[in-house]
Amino acid sequence: MLRFGLDYREANPMTKTVKLYAQAYQDRSDRVRWLLEELKVPYENVWLNKKNGDLASPSYLALNPQGRTPTLVDDDIVLFESTALCLYIADTYGNGSLAPRAENKKLRAEYMQWMTWSTGSLECVIARMFTHVSSPEETQVTKTYVKEQCQIFQKLLVPILSKHDYILSTGFSAADIMLGAIIPGAHEFLVEGIKPLEAYMNRLKAREAAVKAKVFE
Numbered sequence: 556m557l558r559f560g561l562d563y564r565e566a567n568p569m570t571k572t573v574k575l576y577a578q579a580y581q582d583r584s585d586r587v588r589w590l591l592e593e594l595k596v597p598y599e600n601v602w603l604n605k606k607n608g609d610l611a612s613p614s615y616l617a618l619n620p621q622g623r624t625p626t627l628v629d630d631d632i633v634l635f636e637s638t639a640l641c642l643y644i645a646d647t648y649g650n651g652s653l654a655p656r657a658e659n660k661k662l663r664a665e666y667m668q669w670m671t672w673s674t675g676s677l678e679c680v681i682a683r684m685f686t687h688v689s690s691p692e693e694t695q696v697t698k699t700y701v702k703e704q705c706q707i708f709q710k711l712l713v714p715i716l717s718k719h720d721y722i723l724s725t726g727f728s729a730a731d732i733m734l735g736a737i738i739p740g741a742h743e744f745l746v747e748g749i750k751p752l753e754a755y756m757n758r759l760k761a762r763e764a765a766v767k768a769k770v771f772e
């Protein structure tokens with residue numbers, strides 16, 4: 556049985572509340588919660604407990620047939636994939652503040668690139684450190700692979716973050732939220748000792764919304 560907690564809309568009939576289904580502050584809902592906090596969107600955390608079978612319950616599978624988190628429910632819109640959630644929230648609630656508008660083709664293209672690269676490339680590599688470690692030999696192969704990939708990632712990120720404080724030349728955006736939430740998973744190989752990346756992460760960690768969302772705890 557899901558524990559829905561307080562129904563915000565019931566308690567506040569004039570106020571719409573987005574529901575964010577997650578298992579913990581530090582699962583892949585972290586970036587979504589951080590963005591909701593940045594934009595001050597009213598939202599409700601709906602906590603699911605895998606051990607209690609919440610992810611496999613018919614009511615949750617009706618929202619996310621993969622039985623994974625995060626899932627976002629905003630009225631009749633039900634979404635999975637953290638990148639999609641952040642793209643949707645930034646466009647719907649950001650009023651252009653954290654996502655370049657479609658008219659700005661070049662900047663929007665760059666933004667889309669980093670939004671999708673963060674999960675599609677960076678997080679995929681980091682995830683191997685959890686999935687490809689069944690023996691000491693495999694762990695070693697994985698470590699070498701992640702290390703090599705992170706050196707390539709540094710070649711992508713360092714020149715940009717040496718020139719400006721955030722990944723887009725125009726300033727902080729939802730793309731920094733995606734990167735900021737995911738990069739710590741590869742801290743040892745990607746960030747440690749690399750000044751522009753250390754400074755970038757320190758800037759992101761200091762953001763009030765990130766603190767409120769408990770992203771780095």
Ligand SMILES: N[C@@H](CCC(=O)N[C@@H](CS)C(=O)NCC(=O)O)C(=O)O
Nearest residue numbers: 582583622623624625636637638674
């Ligand atoms: N690419 C998806 C990954 C979703 C995912 O794998 N979520 C994890 C939690 S962070 C999950 O639900 N795993 C299944 C489980 O815990 O049983 C996203 O970014 O939302």
